[in-house]
Amino acid sequence: MGTTDTAAAERAAKPVILTVDDDPGVSRAIARDLRRRYSDAYRILRAEAGPQALESLREIRLRGQEVALLLADQRMPLMNGTEFLEEAMDLYPHARRVLLTAYADTDAAIQAINVVDLDHYLLKPWDPPEEKLYPVVDAELDSWHRQERSWRDSVRVVGDRWSSRCYELRDFLARNHLSYEWHPAGEPSGRQLVKAAGADPAQLPLVVTPDGTALTDPTDQELAAAIGIATDPAAEFYDLAVIGGGPAGLGASVYGASEGLRTVLVERQATGGQAGQSSRIENYLGFPDGVSGGQLTERARRQAVRFGTEVLIARQVTRLEPRGSARVVHFADGGRISAHTVILATGVSYRRLGAAGLDEFVGRGVYYGAALTEAPACADQEIYVVGGANSAGQAAMHLSGFAKRVHLLVRGAGLQQSMSHYLIEQIAATPNIEVHPCTEVVGSSGDGHLERLVLRDRNGGGERTVSAAFLFVFIGAEPHTGWLDDVVERDDRGFILAGPDLLTDGRRPRGWTLGRDPYHLETNVPGVFVAGDARADSIKRVASAVGEGAMAVALVHRYLTA
Incomplete structure (x- = not known):
């Protein structure tokens, strides 16, 4: 390999630090300061617009290279810093995210903490960099090196839409902040994955890890070990064990x-x-x-x-x-x-509901807790939430962004005794949430998954049957x-x-x-x-x-x- 080829290979092996700023002078200045300190271990790239930076990230991703840090200016035309970082998360979810702001933009930076899980916001100017820039970048790069990044591509899950074990596996991946692709077994992509893995279509769910390993109905521990999550202790004795x-x-x-x-x-x-x-x-x-x-x-x-x-x-x-x-x-x-x-x-x-037939549908339309992985499937559906405390209210608010209508079922006469005032006000102001006081679930039915609920009016109004594919339960502890x-x-x-x-x-x-x-x-x-x-x-x-x-x-x- 020639000298030029060797240099190119070394550059490609280095993780990337990417800066985005529409002011050419600022863009050159921050790239210069970063190269001065980090060029031995990192490739320093710069862009002067969000779309240009996203295109660079896509090319880097296609080459299989890693991105350690993204620094984006908040005030940019076409796409501001927060919008860029939000889109960049889909390409490099583990890259550390820093927003460059002027003093007047601190409110936007604080909002970005919630929108894009911002790691830090840095006020301009950052002179001298030894005091204001490098300590921040050092800390973020250290955090990037410490975090688990062994999965750079998505885990793929194949199974039946109403399989409770499929739901459990997807929920495990989502709650551990691992990206995954869901392929219903009856669709072409699901059948292709099953065939490529040489798996038995009758023995789903199937999980395919980023390195191509196929696992048939793995336990949570087997799945965790296969994708690089620590499951075995490094020592036999500790000062403190937290369970x-x-x-x-x-x-x-x-x-x-x-x-x-x-x-x-x-x-x-x-x-x-x-x-x-x-x-x-x-x-x-x-x-x-x-x-x-x-x-x-x-x-x-x-x-x-x-x-x-x-x-x-x-x-x-x-x-x-x-x-x-x-x-x-x-x-x-x-x-x-x-x-x-x-x-x-x-x-x-959450305590289990004692309604007839409900246990049969756990993970197949009945979910204890928020089950955020199921929210997109609630689109245009009439869904039901049971509970009168904050967790039920938060879930109802979230699901109202997907469902046609959310029915909040409460055993008591109202929400005032068990839910925070701010949530009660939000629910009252949300037109597609309907609160049903003095109402309980007493029965359920369906063919392979939840299709109907039987509701009882606790004030003596009798029972009624409603169509329902989703029930989320938040009662007791x-x-x-x-x-x-x-x-x-x-x-x-x-x-x-x-x-x-x-x-x-x-x-x-x-x-x-x-x-x-x-x-x-x-x-x-x-x-x-x-x-x-x-x-x-x-x-x-x-x-x-x-x-x-x-x-x-x-x-x-x-x-x-x-």
Whole structure:
């Protein structure tokens, strides 16, 4: 290979940093400053318009090259910076996104945080770059290198539209922020994939990974391992094991790892928990325009990983065993890890409806939780949402953007007692949401999937049957604590007791061996703490769960240093 060819190959192997600014002088200046510091390890490219930059990205993608960082000016004609970054996400979802703004554009930059999951906004001018530009770029490139990027192309899923296992696989991919293509088995693209993989059409679903590996009806753990998600622990012993990846578990992981504890987070499906499935959270501190649960919890996951938390996905915990000073966590497949301390942040799931026939249609028209992957399929449909709290209201608002009409079914006389005022106002102002108070689902029917619901008027108005292909349920809460039987004390509903709730007439819990009372979030097993929705009498809010995760880590330190 000649010298010219070698140089070209080296350039092609470098990840790209792309800048977009319609001011030629600014465009040359930022490219010059970036080359001065980063040209040894990165290709620095610049464009002077959003469409031109997108064309460059498409060419880079066709060549199979990586893009590490996108810097876009907000004020550009034809396509502003936020619009460019939004389209660029489809080509390079893992590239870090930075918006260049003037002081007057800071409101637009804050809005972009929610629209394109912006990583940073940088005020112009950035002189001197050593103080104002390079630290920002260094941090973003470091985050890019740390994140999991082994899947650059989509996972492809083939199966029946109303297969509950197909829905579970698609939901697993979506909640883990992995792009996928859905191919119904009856369509030409689905049949072609099945034939190319040499799979049996009678044994779907089929999953084809980006490297061409074909998996027939894989378990979540098999799928995770095949696409590069960590499922096996890197060590046998940790300072802190966090069980559950919702807001409480993520909060505990961020604070534990950032404070020097060797921390592992174990999650049975996907980080985020119920909050991660929320289409919009509008009352979380610091996000005046709201933020999707997926965006919020994915940022928290990245933050935890950046501080050194080891995240294990698709691992089912089946038992907790106190063994001397160690706490042993057992997995369903026979594996285990040990830790000095454990934080239980397993959260809750929505209670099942007891209506006749409904269990038959779970994943086939009946969904417990937001099921955001199904929203596009609700287009032009009359859909039903059950529940009167914030989660039901947020789902109704999100689904109203797809469905012809959303029917919100509430057992009580209205929403005022259980839903935030801002959501009630939004629902009232949305013309295709209809609230049905004093209404419950008592029956269902369908041929292979949900087709009809039987509704009852609780005020004695009788029953009626309605056509319905989609039902989303948000009622009550059941904690994931059955695996703690005979080890950790719980109340009669399964929620974990901790701290003062363990004391009876001033007496410490049975089997307690220490010469002190349990700490505030400590269970009856010393060194085992609880945080978030799984704790008895907890406040079911994202902010309080995050706070309890941080508080639990402070108590872990107190336990370890006592």
